[in-house]
Amino acid sequence: MVWGRPAVAGVAMVVSAVLVACSGPPGAAGGRQPRGGPNVLRVVGPFELHSLDPARSDGFFTRLRVAETLVDADGRGDLRPGLAAAWRVSDDQRAWTFSLRPDTVFHDGTKVTAETVAASLTNARGERGTPWGDAPVAAITANAGEVQVQLDRPYAPLPAVLAHAGTQVLAPASYNSDRTVKKVIGTGPYRVERIEQPSAIEVVAFEGWAGKKPDIERISYQAVGRAETRALMAESGQADVTLGIDPVSRQRVQRAAGVEIKSVTLPRTILLKVNAGHRVLGDLRVRQAVSAALDRKAMATALLRDPEMAATQFFPPSLSEWHQDSVPPLAHDPSQARELLAQAGWAPGPDGVLTRNGQRFEISLRTFPDRPELPVLATAVQAALKELGIRVNVQVGNSSEIPAGHKDGTLELGLYARNFALVPDPLVTLLNDYGPRGADWGAMGWSNAELARTLSDLADGTDAAAAAAGRQQVSGILQRELPVIPVAWYRQSAVVSDRVNGFTLDPLERSWLIDEVRWSS
Template sequence: MRARPAALAATTALLVPLSACASGADGAGGDAVASPGGAPDRPLVVAGSYEVHNVDPTTAGGLFTRLEVAETLVATDLDGTLVPGLATSWEASEDQLTWTFSLRETATFHDGTDVDADAVATALTRAHSTEGTPIATAPIADVGGEGDTVTVTLTEPFASLPAVAADTTGQVLAPASYGADGSVTQVIGSGPYEVVEVVAPSSVVVTAADTWDGDAPAITDVRYQSVGRSEARALMATSGDADLVLGMDPTALAGMATADGLTTLSVTLPRTVLLKLDGADPALGDPAVRTAISLALDREGMATAILKDPELAATQLFAPSLTEWHDEDLEPLTYDQDEARSLLAAAGWTPGSGGTLEKDGQRLTVTLRTFPDRAELPPLATAIQAALAAVGIEVEVLVGNSSEIPAAHAAGTLDLALYSRNVALVPDPLVTLLTDLAPEGADWGVMNWQDAGLTAALGTLADGATGDEAAAARAEVTSTLQEQLPLIPVAWYRQSAVVSDAVDGLELDPLERSWRLSAATWSAAAAG
């Protein structure tokens, strides 16, 4: 690789207070002094809901790819198409069991060391050995190679490997990022920005990396601030204390439609708000009861009242943005409470005390778990509670931590859960579906439910089916999910953000892999 001068290693200060947290000369809202080039002499401030729990890519989520600190082997464009990342090209052997990735020869870590096959092997092997990551689902036997060539050996064909290699849990870090025990102690990536400081759980400061082998970012300094409450993030936008505010609550967003100095960005995500049900429950295991629950939901009404957008009412699991999986020919999910009552009656459920249905002396009472990390979930849970009460199903809503859903799944104590699921955690939805729809179930997928035809169809796709064979397999999956409803779609999802007029050039990534800050520029309004 090309030799490059060593850069100052990125510093991860997990417990050191951040001096630039308040607005003022160092924040977005102060009277910043303009630099000689006309840009404000302060960092760009990003406010979002993601907390900084740790710096390990396998458990910390995609924060450091969103901030463009770390890169993955494969990347995506705004259409979700696979494009070169650290790898400039890739190809499979004739038997589909060996994949070869050619690395970008000029890629360099922020500490000045070269990106090589060993670093990639470390990253992918760690992610593959970590339960719950998309990379762990790939049939990888070994990751090796030498220099600029990475070789991935599989135990069986897996056509989605390049898409899996784009998953953020496979962020490639410099050897100095790891402690003696192999744990990640700091984030030394190879992207346009390098870490200056991390203060858990609230903030990250990054600056333009002089080791970056691409176009230098026009905005050299960025401060990310974790702000849990949507209304607090909205206040940061309107007060000028943040330049980019992510994850806007629909109500707050509507209130800022006429605010001066702000622009709203929006993109439809491959994410669906859905109900997870326990297929082993005597009531919820009955497809007729699941269909009745679906019929009881006024999705358009909920989308209008809570999400402020009736078009987000989900008529099937896959949103229209997932063009290969969204099936226009499926009979859409509808709202019909009379039909819901009829189905429940036919299944043997009759009105009991207080209007709650009963069968064989058992009341139709369930618990619905959700969490407030996404502001729309608790009000949607309340609306679902009222809708099901109207057809005789008593629902207790528990709003807690998101971790309580997989914990209850594992303990076998989960009835219903409401959450939003990104079915394109990696660019190919098949990778997520192989986990979420596995016969043994999944934390954020089905519970005590399986279908042999669906499992076979997923296997056909994983083996690399193309053309009509692949289309038929996807149709089998979508129709089975629509008929049996092991997961009940409620709403599709639109990501919205508010941008200060001080910033130009920002676009939202529908896969939420990157905030693309390196492409942004300060506007003339910022200098003024």
């Protein structure tokens, strides 16, 4: 297949082949129909629950509105009260005080106090490698009915960190004697009734919720691994809300009766993680050539059915403060890619595969099917690099294989979608992903002192003009150095049954907003 702008039809053939391989009938593995009757909202998605620990539960219990965090955020990322009604910071920027929402109770009836909140946040600090675990916190205490967080140094994004799902506040009875989580007892409008890990969760409305009462009493969530199976369940009425619909299925499902497609652009980018410490990929010219080989517009058009999602830079337009119109856009230029590879010493071998000093240019690319567009995009990347003479072995496995490959050094390329709003302030994610040591879902074998210094200055707090200049500098460095290569931006879609009204998608993916859904009249 010849890759380029005329190759959209070829890309479509790739996506069709992969979807056939990944599809299956309802009832196939991971495709069990969710439990419930006519008064149960049936939610289906690709995500499995592998831990009850807030730091490792992928935000399940904030998305299901079971647990709350001290700070909340709206769809634009603006912070707002959560369990904390208000907060303030000391003049030296090292002490933050959070006043709690009055008369709040946990699902087991115990009262929310400054002491129980401080204890829950202290437990969550034990999980390193998380935004909260890595924050420069010296002490968490309760004083005069307020929660106080003392810092080792100024850290401007602290309130945003306390909106991360890993800081959700749980009741004392949630913990074993060793402080591990044995059950999820939160404060949200729904409480947990049943969990069957990793695939099923049922929640019911909490009678003690002081806010607006949810219209829907019971919700059943079912993990279904195959995108095609989820689409068939949406079409057949086996699900009321279906998350994680691939672009091809979306086009088919939107013609079905009794359903509606909801979509929202997310602060998420599909990235090609590169092992910059690799004997071949450590050469900037090679990373630039890989980037130039990608016809992002054709890939977004044929595979995502959305040409606007072609990623010309690291940050999507939905992150208006970080997206930079001033940076030169990443462009498809196969001629430049070949020239860069030649400069790096690579020349075509007898079978067309590039060689240098007797070494063939063969690398592996790991990805996973949890997000259904990833395997098809990986196949398109494979085809694009093949045209340059680079042989890529695509390995579709578990999402854990990318961080595992980062840790043991075996990862060469990894394709995944990175959410920059896991914490409402993207700075927190960047500090973790592009620090001196890199991170599972960030840089590998690469660091940049100027970038680290700029991120640190932003975290210390600065005026608006200096912050804007710092964000522009960060974007420029990532665009030039390509420790990860942007492939596509991201639009999330859900299929919603006409049994319900009022469902919307949260652009930050912090919540499924199910407490706002109503039964159709």
